[in-house]
């Protein structure tokens with residue numbers, strides 16, 4: 559699914575949240591949205607989800623103005639929204655049942671998707687009987703089971719510890735390869751953005767504009783992000799976080815073999 563944001567502006571009453579946002583998001587692309595708290599990242603996702611309307615400009619999905627929510631565009635939050643009274647399997651199956659799949663078939667597919675996120679054997683557990691990471695794995699299975707054309711992820715792993723987060727990022731990347739949705743990923747974790755994204759947009763404080771865009775050359779990325787050290791530093795600096803040139807890993811960064819292109823937002 560292609561998204562097109564054209565001169566999007568958004569205010570809540572007198573509060574101007576999005577100053578101006580114009581971007582095309584290609585089919586199958588994963589774009590990470592990074593910026594200070596309260597700058598309007600979730601608001602942008604909500605507009606893509608059809609939960610909010612822009613105050614100015616337009617948001618299109620595959621050429622059509624977004625008028626409301628649609629299961630083709632699936633939103634996933636930091637706080638997993640699993641139903642506590644349903645088992646993991648029932649939670650995942652529900653996504654298909656909502657779309658008219660019969661119960662038995664939905665259950666069978668739910669088991670398959672739970673296995674894909676390493677939860678085979680936990681089908682009959684309730685959400686409060688498994689860990690936070692396992693709940694988010696379940697939420698991933700539920701998000702992917704209906705093969706959405708677009709996934710709108712709002713800090714999906716923000717509540718998890720760093721190690722669990724990395725294993726969930728691996729699981730997410732695997733699912734994305736299999737299903738191929740367009741993904742908008744809001745994250746506070748610059749390493750997560752570097753690991754997962756094809757493109758990173760760094761936003762200013764509210765009212766948000768894109769300060770800079772980073773295009774990550776497509777290649778096999780691992781969690782060893784040392785080659786991205788210069789980009790990481792630049793993003794952190796844009797977010798107002800000091801990086802100490804004396805203690806960073808400049809010497810280890812292979813700047814010669816590393817290429818990435820950037821575009822100034824004003825261009």
Ligand SMILES: Nc1ncnc2c1ncn2[C@@H]1O[C@H](COP(=O)(O)OP(=O)(O)OP(=O)(O)O)[C@@H](O)[C@H]1O
Nearest residue numbers: 570573575593594595596597598599600601602764
């Ligand atoms: N429905 C709403 N009504 C009024 N104000 C809102 C509404 N939704 C968001 N806002 C305001 O818009 C601004 C941006 O909110 P948003 O949730 O998009 O920020 P964010 O970038 O996602 O922040 P965070 O990183 O903390 O999640 C905030 O000041 C918030 O108070």
Ligand SMILES: [Mg+2]
Nearest residue numbers: 599600601712
């Ligand atoms: Mg938010």
